[in-house]
Amino acid sequence: MNRLVGFAGVVSKRISGAIALLIGASSIIYLTVRMAPGNAVDAITPMGTPDDIKQQLAADFGLNEGPVKGYFSWLSRAFQGDLGDSLVVAMGSRVVDEALPAYWITLRLSALALLFCLAVAFLAALATSHHQRRSGLMAAPIYVFTTIPSFIMAVFLIHGINSFVRYNISQDVIFTLDWYALGQPSDSIVPTLIGGLALVFSDGLFVDYLNALRAELTKLKTSQFIMSVKSRGASVWPHIIRNLWVPLVAGYAARLPLVLSSVVIVEKIFGIEGAGFLLIEAAKVRDLPMVVGVSLLFTMTVIIVDLLASLVRVATDPREVARGA
Amino acid sequence: MLKGQLGLWSSGTIVGIFCLFGFIAPLVDYSAQDAVNQRERQFCPPAFVDATPEQSRSCPKPTGSFFGTDHLGREVGIRLFKGIQAVFFPGCLAAILAIFIGGLLGAVGGYTQGALRAITLGLIRIIDTLPRMVFLILVCTIFRPSITLIAVVAGILSIPTVATVVRVKVERLASEDYILAHIAHGFRPVKILLYHILWLQCRSVLIRQASFIFGYIVFIEAALCYLGDYGVQEPQPSWGNMIAQAKSYALMSTWPWLFPSLAVMVTIAAFMAFGNVIANRDEGAKR
Numbered sequence: 001m002n003r004l005v006g007f008a009g010v011v012s013k014r015i016s017g018a019i020a021l022l023i024g025a026s027s028i029i030y031l032t033v034r035m036a037p038g039n040a041v042d043a044i045t046p047m048g049t050p051d052d053i054k055q056q057l058a059a060d061f062g063l064n065e066g067p068v069k070g071y072f073s074w075l076s077r078a079f080q081g082d083l084g085d086s087l088v089v090a091m092g093s094r095v096v097d098e099a100l101p102a103y104w105i106t107l108r109l110s111a112l113a114l115l116f117c118l119a120v121a122f123l124a125a126l127a128t129s130h131h132q133r134r135s136g137l138m139a140a141p142i143y144v145f146t147t148i149p150s151f152i153m154a155v156f157l158i159h160g161i162n163s164f165v166r167y168n169i170s171q172d173v174i175f176t177l178d179w180y181a182l183g184q185p186s187d188s189i190v191p192t193l194i195g196g197l198a199l200v201f202s203d204g205l206f207v208d209y210l211n212a213l214r215a216e217l218t219k220l221k222t223s224q225f226i227m228s229v230k231s232r233g234a235s236v237w238p239h240i241i242r243n244l245w246v247p248l249v250a251g252y253a254a255r256l257p258l259v260l261s262s263v264v265i266v267e268k269i270f271g272i273e274g275a276g277f278l279l280i281e282a283a284k285v286r287d288l289p290m291v292v293g294v295s296l297l298f299t300m301t302v303i304i305v306d307l308l309a310s311l312v313r314v315a316t317d318p319r320e321v322a323r324g325a
Numbered sequence: 326m327l328k329g330q331l332g333l334w335s336s337g338t339i340v341g342i343f344c345l346f347g348f349i350a351p352l353v354d355y356s357a358q359d360a361v362n363q364r365e366r367q368f369c370p371p372a373f374v375d376a377t378p379e380q381s382r383s384c385p386k387p388t389g390s391f392f393g394t395d396h397l398g399r400e401v402g403i404r405l406f407k408g409i410q411a412v413f414f415p416g417c418l419a420a421i422l423a424i425f426i427g428g429l430l431g432a433v434g435g436y437t438q439g440a441l442r443a444i445t446l447g448l449i450r451i452i453d454t455l456p457r458m459v460f461l462i463l464v465c466t467i468f469r470p471s472i473t474l475i476a477v478v479a480g481i482l483s484i485p486t487v488a489t490v491v492r493v494k495v496e497r498l499a500s501e502d503y504i505l506a507h508i509a510h511g512f513r514p515v516k517i518l519l520y521h522i523l524w525l526q527c528r529s530v531l532i533r534q535a536s537f538i539f540g541y542i543v544f545i546e547a548a549l550c551y552l553g554d555y556g557v558q559e560p561q562p563s564w565g566n567m568i569a570q571a572k573s574y575a576l577m578s579t580w581p582w583l584f585p586s587l588a589v590m591v592t593i594a595a596f597m598a599f600g601n602v603i604a605n606r607d608e609g610a611k612r
Binding site for chain 2: 020021024025028029032033035036037043044147148149151152155156159162163166257260261262264265268269279280282283284286288291292294295298299302303306
């Protein structure tokens with residue numbers, strides 16, 4: 001009973017913490033809009049926007065009210081699914097109607113890329129955890145993987161693919177991809193696959209995960225309780241996997257913001273019509289309701305995934321409840 | 326990672342050249358080499374590559390351009406050199422901003438208790454929640470984008486990373502015997518925190534983070550230029566706008582995008598390695 005009360009207390013603390021984070025992060029986004037130079041409505045609308053739309057925009061963002069009142073009226077509308085209407089990208093349509101389907105594509109790509117990264121890093125960590133030191137020869141390629149930015153990785157990939165296609169055409173080779181790396185949207189699965197790989201093997205994501213898992217595995221394997229399990233002749237793997245679960249989940253949540261930043265670049269470069277692509281297209285034409293709406297979705301995802309990871313940790317690791325924080 | 330003398334000298338040389346060029350680039354007059362010369366010297370290959378018959382007609386040997394020319398006949402090498410100027414001072418600004426504010430917030434969060442600690446940690450977490458690239462694009466949409474604005478915002482968004490690293494270290498140090506001895510001797514908490522903990526013990530961590538942030542600014546400038554012309558605007562060269570411009574002509578010549586891309590990659594790797602090596606040496610010396 002005591003454990004249940006403790007569990008409920010920790011869960012309620014985490015949920016209230018997430019709500020506070022959401023209010024804090026959304027208020028930064030809102031204040032950034034309000035800080036637009038000069039007349040805020042003129043500053044945030046594209047040239048030639050009709051007056052009635054400007055008035056509607058001012059009402060949507062609470063710009064006619066004080067900052068606090070305006071913020072809470074904007075936030076309450078946002079929670080009811082009203083993020084305003086798009087000004088240019090999907091003129092007149094509701095931002096939510098356009099952003100949510102695109103966001104689903106982004107979320108799926110980010111989550112699957114991160115899951116793939118986790119699976120490969122986990123297998124690589126299992127395979128290499130008994131080697132205490134990396135050889136000097138291995139250090140250099142690992143270092144390259146650690147530092148290649150997603151943007152440069154994507155640029156290299158896109159030019160590599162174009163060169164491959166061009167070479168095949170010049171040599172009259174029949175085999176070629178059904179997609180050309182021109183950054184335009186297409187129905188092909190190729191850009192999504194290549195974009196996903198660019199996400200996994202850039203910004204040091206894979207190596208960071210691998211190093212964290214290797215360190216955790218090495219620590220576990222040399223710990224007292226694993227030694228005692230070994231001495232009884234039992235299999236240590238069920239214990240190792242159970243203890244590795246917590247850092248796996250925590251690492252997944254901690255790395256999601258990095259992936260969500262990289263996915264914006266990758267989607268634009270490979271022409272994947274997700275929320276990142278939509279965000280950049282909207283930013284180019286200063287479609288502010290769309291930009292703010294998509295930014296809010298990205299931020300909410302980071303908070304929600306962090307909360308879910310934290311709840312999973314609380315549910316699976318009794319030490320979290322004992323700590324009570 | 327790259328360790329020892331080799332790592333220090335290789336990364337230190339690249340970082341040194343970058344900083345030296347950052348200082349002297351504004352002093353060099355390069356208008357002749359950067360002049361638009363489209364008809365005569367468009368897409369000349371680098372000096373170490375044989376020109377095709379078609380290129381030989383428009384690019385008489387010697388071209389005098391080691392890295393070749395771009396679609397407007399401007400020298401890629403000179404633009405690479407001047408491109409450093411675009412990110413050097415903004416990078417310094419972002420690093421200083423993040424190190425000062427992040428270091429202070431981390432120190433306060435790690436050393437104090439109660440409401441002050443809760444507020445500091447809450448602030449760090451709120452900023453950390455914002456996806457960096459998304460927030461930078463939002464800021465560029467609302468304000469007139471410039472590299473200085475981008476550097477300031479990127480510096481602010483880097484504060485949580487610095488603060489978290491410092492906080493963890495300060496929390497560990499705060500219960501050390503020698504710090505308790507300083508308290509017992511009546512040292513002021515501000516002096517203990519700023520001098521004995523932050524300056525003497527966290528210096529290596531701060532150097533490492535400053536180096537990482539500098540590399541991050543090089544990356545963010547290039548990425549934002551490529552994505553939407555938010556960074557440095559033509560005709561002033563930057564590595565980002567060089568890559569962005571060359572993408573339209575990528576099928577005609579590889580060199581105008583390859584050299585700036587490699588420059589971005591090598592510079593980021595060098596700054597990360599340099600930060601790690603210097604910090605490791607500093608920590609090693611303390612032990």
